[in-house]
Amino acid sequence: MSLFPLFLKLTARPCLVVGAGAIAEGKIAALLESEATVTVVAPQADPRVEEWAASGEITLLRREYQTSDVEGMFLVVAGTNVPPVNRAVYAAATERGILCNAVDDPPYCDFYFPSIVRRGELQIAISTAGESPAFAQQLRKELNEQLPKDLGPWLMELGRLRREVTAVEPLGEPRKMLLHQLAKREVCGAQDCPTRMIAREHMASIKRVS
Ligand SMILES: C[C@@]1(CC(=O)O)C2=NC(=C\c3[nH]c(c(CCC(=O)O)c3CC(=O)O)Cc3[nH]c(c(CC(=O)O)c3CCC(=O)O)/C=C3\N/C(=C\2)[C@@H](CCC(=O)O)[C@]3(C)CC(=O)O)/[C@H]1CCC(=O)O
Numbered sequence: 001m002s003l004f005p006l007f008l009k010l011t012a013r014p015c016l017v018v019g020a021g022a023i024a025e026g027k028i029a030a031l032l033e034s035e036a037t038v039t040v041v042a043p044q045a046d047p048r049v050e051e052w053a054a055s056g057e058i059t060l061l062r063r064e065y066q067t068s069d070v071e072g073m074f075l076v077v078a079g080t081n082v083p084p085v086n087r088a089v090y091a092a093a094t095e096r097g098i099l100c101n102a103v104d105d106p107p108y109c110d111f112y113f114p115s116i117v118r119r120g121e122l123q124i125a126i127s128t129a130g131e132s133p134a135f136a137q138q139l140r141k142e143l144n145e146q147l148p149k150d151l152g153p154w155l156m157e158l159g160r161l162r163r164e165v166t167a168v169e170p171l172g173e174p175r176k177m178l179l180h181q182l183a184k185r186e187v188c189g190a191q192d193c194p195t196r197m198i199a200r201e202h203m204a205s206i207k208r209v210s
C-alpha cells in the first residue's frame with residue numbers, strides 16, 4: 001500500500017466524531033488542537049468530552065448516531081465500540097465523498113492516524129501503514145527522546161527571521177544559501193549567532209542600497 005502523506009488545515013472545518021469514549025476522546029483532542037469545529041455524537045460521553053461540551057469547545061449530541069449526522073462534514077471519525085456502527089458511518093461518509101476513519105478498522109479507513117512527535121509548529125508524523133502501530137509508537141518515543149526540547153521556540157524565531165529575509169531579498173541562489181545557513185541549528189541557537197549577524201547585516205545593506 002502506498003499512502004499519501006499530507007498535513008491538513010482544519011481550522012473552522014466541520015468535523016464529526018461518532019462515539020465519546022476513551023478512543024474518541026484522543027481524536028477529539030487532536031481535532032481541537034487543529035482548530036476544527038467539532039461535533040460529537042454519542043449517548044454516553046467520557047468526563048473530558050462532557051467538559052469540552054460544557055465549555056462550548058464542541059457540540060455534543062447525546063444520542064445514537066444517525067446517517068444524516070455526516071451531512072456537510074469535512075472529515076469524519078467513527079470511534080464507537082460497536083464495529084457495525086463504525087462501518088455504517090464509514091459507508092455514509094463515503095457515499096457523500098467525505099473522508100472517514102473507522103478507528104482500528106483499516107478496510108474502513110480513507111486515512112490513518114499517525115504517531116506524532118511535536119515541538120511547537122514542528123510535527124513529525126510516523127506511519128507504518130498499519131503494519132505495526134506499536135512500532136510507530138515506539139519510534140515516536142525514541143525520536144521524542146532525541147529531539148531537543150526547545151525546537152519549538154527556535155523554529156518560531158527562525159520563521160520570523162526567514163520572513164524578514166524573504167521580504168527584502170529576492171528569490172534566487174543567494175537567498176536560498178542564506179536561508180540554509182540560518183536553518184543550521186548548531187550555529188543558530190543564540191541571538192548573537194554569527195549567521196544571524198550576517199543575515200541582519202546583509203538585509204541592512206540591501207535596505208541602504210534601495
Ligand atoms: C499511531 C496510532 C495513532 C492513533 O491511534 O491516534 C495508531 N494506533 C496507535 C496505537 C495502537 N493501536 C493498536 C495498538 C496495540 C499494538 C498493535 O496492534 O500494534 C497500539 C499501541 C498501543 O496501544 O500500545 C491496535 C490497533 N491499531 C490498528 C488495529 C487494526 C488492525 O491492525 O487491523 C489494531 C488492532 C486492534 C485489535 O486488536 O482489535 C489500526 C490502526 N492504528 C493506527 C494508528 C492506524 C495505523 C497507524 C500506522 O501504523 O501507520 C490504523 C491502521 C487505523 C487508525 O486507527 O487510524 C496510535 C499510536 C499513537 C502513539 O502513541 O504515538
Ligand SMILES: NC(=O)c1ccc[n+]([C@@H]2O[C@H](COP(=O)([O-])OP(=O)(O)OC[C@H]3O[C@@H](n4cnc5c(N)ncnc54)[C@H](O)[C@@H]3O)[C@@H](O)[C@H]2O)c1
Pocket residue numbers: 018019020021022023024041042043044045046063064065079080081082083085103104
Ligand atoms: N480503549 C482502548 O484502549 C482501546 C484500544 C484499542 C482499541 N479500542 C477499540 O476502540 C473502540 C472504542 O473504544 P473505547 O474504549 O473508546 O470505547 P468506550 O466503551 O469507552 O466508548 C464507546 C463510545 O461509543 C459510543 N457509542 C456506542 N454506540 C453508539 C452509537 N450507536 N452511536 C453513537 N455513539 C455510540 C458510546 O456512547 C461511547 O461514548 C472499540 O472498538 C475498542 O475495541 C479501544
